[in-house]
Amino acid sequence: xxxxxxxxxxxxxxxTFSCYEWKPLFELTQAYDLVYKWFNYLQQxxxxxxxxxxxxxNHFHAILHLPDETVSLNKLVGNGKRxxxxxxxERLTGAGEPQLLGxxxxxxSATDQHKGQKHRVFETSFDAKVVNSDxxxxxxxxxxxxxxxxxxxxxxxxxxAYEHSxxxxxxxxxxxxxxxxxxMDIGTKK
Numbered sequence: 001x002x003x004x005x006x007x008x009x010x011x012x013x014x015x016t017f018s019c020y021e022w023k024p025l026f027e028l029t030q031a032y033d034l035v036y037k038w039f040n041y042l043q044q045x046x047x048x049x050x051x052x053x054x055x056x057x058n059h060f061h062a063i064l065h066l067p068d069e070t071v072s073l074n075k076l077v078g079n080g081k082r083x084x085x086x087x088x089x090e091r092l093t094g095a096g097e098p099q100l101l102g103x104x105x106x107x108x109s110a111t112d113q114h115k116g117q118k119h120r121v122f123e124t125s126f127d128a129k130v131v132n133s134d135x136x137x138x139x140x141x142x143x144x145x146x147x148x149x150x151x152x153x154x155x156x157x158x159x160x161a162y163e164h165s166x167x168x169x170x171x172x173x174x175x176x177x178x179x180x181x182x183x184m185d186i187g188t189k190k
Contacts (some may be wrong), residue, residue, distance in 0.1 A: 011071040012051070012131035012186065014140040016076060018059035020107050022121045023100070027057035029091040032164050034084045035060065036111045042080075047071055049181035052141045054148065054172045055164040056155075063131060063143045064084050085121035137183055145170070 016190055019025040035055050042048040042064075048071065051063040065071065092101055107120030131137045145167035148155040156162045160171045168174045170182075 003040055009066070009071075010130045010132070011066050011072075012137070013064045013066070013073060014061070014131050014136075015064060015073075015126055015130045016059065016061050016128075017077065017081060017126035018123050020104060020123060022058045023103075024057035025088055025092075025121060026060070028097075028100070029088050029095070031084060031088050032177070033089065034087050035164075038067050038080045038083060042076070047076055049186065050166075050178065051137075051181055051183050052144050052166045052170070053178075054144045054162070054166070056147060056153070059141075061147060062141055063137065063144070063183070064115060065181060073128060081122045081126075086120070088121050089119050099112065104175075141170070141183065 026035075032055050035053075035139040039050050039053075042050065046067055046163070047065070051065055053062040054060070062075075064076075066076075089101070092104075101119065103121040104121060108117050112120075129140075131140060145165055146159050147153065148162035148165060149157070149159045159165070160167045163176060166175075166178075166180045167177055169180055
């Protein structure tokens with residue numbers, strides 16, 4: 001059972017969410033583009049600025065800057081996950097993945113089934129930590145950017161080369177799929 005925590009307003013957040021049971025759904029469905037669509041929506045509608053990010057095969061990390069108190073972090077992330085989930089299910093259906101779709105269907109609770117949910121694409125909760133200092137911001141940016149070359153991943157030899165990360169933007173001035181807002185252009189104080 002998930003516990004819903006409503007996050008009070010703070011402008012800068014480090015967030016993480018993962019695919020259900022750590023299944024590599026971003027990779028299997030090539031759903032990286034869905035995250036970029038979500039980023040563009042957030043930016044164009046003044047919901048959030050993306051400061052740093054990495055999209056891994058089965059999870060996601062980002063530092064978000066919320067422009068004002070009217071933006072709910074919970075609603076923002078929940079809507080993003082919902083949008084991505086529908087498209088991921090559509091892609092799995094189109095690819096003929098009945099076994100995986102069955103596994104995702106088994107992850108739906110009886111309560112959520114009554115609400116019409118058919119598949120569990122993401123874990124129900126997400127992690128969020130307030131970014132309240134420059135030191136913490138830099139620490140989390142390093143964590144995000146080094147994720148593809150850390151622990152078990154080794155997705156690339158050089159973290160700057162990872163395709164779905166803001167590392168090349170910060171290290172080389174090259175934005176690959178999305179241009180984040182540079183961390184020097186925001187404040188970390190409330």
